[in-house]
Amino acid sequence: MSHIQTTVTKPYPRRVLPDFVRRLPVNAKITLGLLIILLVLLASICAPLLTPYDPVKNDLSQAFQPPGSEYWFGTDNFGRDIFTRMLYAARIDLQIGVFSVITPLLLGSLIGLLSGYFGGWFDSVMMRLVDIVISFPFIVLIIAIISILGTGLFNLYLAIALVGWSAYARIVRAEVLVIKQQEYILAARGMGYGHGRILFRHILPNVISSALVFAMSDVVLCILLGASLSFLGLGVQPPTPEWGAMIAEGRNFIINAWWIATIPGLGIIVTGLGFSLLGDGLAEKIESQ
Amino acid sequence: MDPLLEVKDLEIVLELKERSVYAVNSVSFDVRQGETIGLVGESGSGKSMTCRSILNLLPGTKSKTVKGSVQFEGRDLLTLPKQEWQQVRGKQIGMILQDPTSSLDPVYRVGDQIVDTLRTHQKMSKKEAWERAIKLLQQVGIPSPEKRVSQYPHELSGGMRQRVMIALAISCNPKLLLADEPTTALDVTVQDQVLRLLKQLQRELGMGILLVTHNLGIVAEMCDRVVVLYAGKVMEIASVEQLFAAPKNMYTKGLIRSVPQLDSTGRLEGIPGSLPRMNQPLAGCPFRERCSLATEECADAEKTRLQEVSPGHWSACVHHERMCGF
Numbered sequence: 001m002s003h004i005q006t007t008v009t010k011p012y013p014r015r016v017l018p019d020f021v022r023r024l025p026v027n028a029k030i031t032l033g034l035l036i037i038l039l040v041l042l043a044s045i046c047a048p049l050l051t052p053y054d055p056v057k058n059d060l061s062q063a064f065q066p067p068g069s070e071y072w073f074g075t076d077n078f079g080r081d082i083f084t085r086m087l088y089a090a091r092i093d094l095q096i097g098v099f100s101v102i103t104p105l106l107l108g109s110l111i112g113l114l115s116g117y118f119g120g121w122f123d124s125v126m127m128r129l130v131d132i133v134i135s136f137p138f139i140v141l142i143i144a145i146i147s148i149l150g151t152g153l154f155n156l157y158l159a160i161a162l163v164g165w166s167a168y169a170r171i172v173r174a175e176v177l178v179i180k181q182q183e184y185i186l187a188a189r190g191m192g193y194g195h196g197r198i199l200f201r202h203i204l205p206n207v208i209s210s211a212l213v214f215a216m217s218d219v220v221l222c223i224l225l226g227a228s229l230s231f232l233g234l235g236v237q238p239p240t241p242e243w244g245a246m247i248a249e250g251r252n253f254i255i256n257a258w259w260i261a262t263i264p265g266l267g268i269i270v271t272g273l274g275f276s277l278l279g280d281g282l283a284e285k286i287e288s289q
Numbered sequence: 290m291d292p293l294l295e296v297k298d299l300e301i302v303l304e305l306k307e308r309s310v311y312a313v314n315s316v317s318f319d320v321r322q323g324e325t326i327g328l329v330g331e332s333g334s335g336k337s338m339t340c341r342s343i344l345n346l347l348p349g350t351k352s353k354t355v356k357g358s359v360q361f362e363g364r365d366l367l368t369l370p371k372q373e374w375q376q377v378r379g380k381q382i383g384m385i386l387q388d389p390t391s392s393l394d395p396v397y398r399v400g401d402q403i404v405d406t407l408r409t410h411q412k413m414s415k416k417e418a419w420e421r422a423i424k425l426l427q428q429v430g431i432p433s434p435e436k437r438v439s440q441y442p443h444e445l446s447g448g449m450r451q452r453v454m455i456a457l458a459i460s461c462n463p464k465l466l467l468a469d470e471p472t473t474a475l476d477v478t479v480q481d482q483v484l485r486l487l488k489q490l491q492r493e494l495g496m497g498i499l500l501v502t503h504n505l506g507i508v509a510e511m512c513d514r515v516v517v518l519y520a521g522k523v524m525e526i527a528s529v530e531q532l533f534a535a536p537k538n539m540y541t542k543g544l545i546r547s548v549p550q551l552d553s554t555g556r557l558e559g560i561p562g563s564l565p566r567m568n569q570p571l572a573g574c575p576f577r578e579r580c581s582l583a584t585e586e587c588a589d590a591e592k593t594r595l596q597e598v599s600p601g602h603w604s605a606c607v608h609h610e611r612m613c614g615f
Contacts, residue, residue: 183391183392184393187457189346190384191378191406192378202394
């Protein structure tokens with residue numbers, strides 16, 4: 001078993017954009033992506049300034065109001081303003097997207113770096129671990145871990161970190177294997193540099209770009225994942241506003257009050273589009289260099 | 290005068306999955322101060338192996354055994370503890386590699402890499418090191434060094450990059466320079482410039498150079514003495530004059546004859562056959578299967594030992610007396 005070669009193909013950044021968007025010029029993509037992300041970010045930070053309503057307070061007299069001038073996006077079954085809830089939910093969803101990418105990125109890159117550079121038993125153990133983690137469907141494993149740890153934001157991050165590092169470890173390791181064959185690494189050792197210095201100053205900068213690009217598209221997936229888990233009742237708990245949870249609550253009224261579930265769905269799509277554009281643009285930019 | 294570097298009975302065996310490769314067999318030679326030694330042989334003769342083992346930089350993935358000793362200034366490099374390597378690599382022994390296109394880190398400016406090396410080995414402020422970097426670039430003949438120093442490797446040509454590598458290698462005034470085929474990847478005119486530069490720097494700094502090459506033309510031009518390797522065994526050690534005037538080993542003779550001459554009209558003579566498989570310990574002369582003088586004695590390990598045939602001229606050939614000129 002120990003001689004089975006781990007495949008070193010790097011998981012290509014998953015592309016989720018429609019064709020006409022992908023054909024945009026590179027810089028336009030990056031700018032547009034950044035613009036969308038900034039807009040969502042600003043709106044969520046300035047939420048109290050933008051809306052007079054409270055995101056969790058019920059007002060049953062105002063339930064099921066359709067979108068209009070009073071309630072821009074309508075109200076839900078408890079009479080809460082959906083626009084307000086959207087803004088507050090964005091805070092949590094962006095948090096999930098960003099935080100659940102940072103830990104796996106750091107952890108996975110470090111493991112990939114050490115694995116690829118030193119090889120040996122550490123590499124074997126880590127890559128078998130990666131094989132085990134990857135052999136499960138992503139979401140099933142996360143659901144399993146969360147049902148063991150219990151629900152909650154922190155446990156959600158923890159579960160994603162425990163699973164997500166594997167992709168980064170693979171990407172970085174594969175790149176390290178290529179880079180460490182380069183003569184400048186040999187030359188660096190010939191100059192008398194230590195391992196730590198070679199790893200972090202000479203190998204890391206040469207391998208990290210593909211992990212970063214992957215991270216960009218991973219943000220989208222993590223937002224979706226957070227939403228899916230909340231939809232399933234394993235993520236953010238009501239009444240805290242969260243897009244996935246909002247969709248879950250609204251789906252019972254989809255025929256009579258379509259806006260309750262649809263508006264948060266649109267929120268996910270727009271945010272996802274922003275991060276995808278950014279990730280796609282960066283990937284192309286790096287490829288072209 | 291004591292030799293700067295003394296390699297003695299160096300043996301390197303690589304353990305591959307199914308077989309062992311006896312890459313270097315009992316190699317001994319020395320390099321004196323200010324001298325250029327050529328390490329010559331065809332591909333796979335163990336010349337790069339020998340060179341890299343001096344800095345303990347053999348490819349790390351394969352398991353290998355290294356025996357013998359490499360004395361450098363009274364220290365055995367093969368048993369040197371890890372902490373002391375930093376003082377030797379890059380500081381006392383510099384190294385130039387074959388391919389200048391990949392031996393510089395693409396993400397750092399040329400100057401940054403020189404500054405890094407300088408500050409690893411010497412106490413120096415960033416500013417001092419930067420200025421020293423400019424001086425070094427000037428010393429290796431790079432025009433407008435103030436501009437080049439803040440350029441990235443991909444902005445420089447191959448010859449320029451090799452000059453930068455040389456600047457890096459000599460940045461801490463090493464006593465010994467290991468040059469592993471420094472000009473193989475360069476085109477002929479640039480080759481000549483780089484070799485001249487090495488020669489000139491050697492005069493200025495008084496360092497010893499171990500030049501690994503398969504090009505006898507370069508050897509004739511550059512070296513004081515030559516070590517001829519074949520299948521990981523030293524076939525002959527001689528001064529350049531002795532070697533080209535009267536080689537005392539059939540292999541050397543074959544090598545010299547295989548160099549294309551511009552003025553010759555006849556066919557180029559090669560050496561028939563190819564390197565032996567090196568999967569068992571060497572017994573006798575490894576060249577005997579391709580040699581026209583071979584007799585039964587050639588399989589005798591004792592008789593094919595390296596011996597001094599005239600002052601400063603060593604040969605491992607049993608039949609060295611039967612060879613006189615061409």
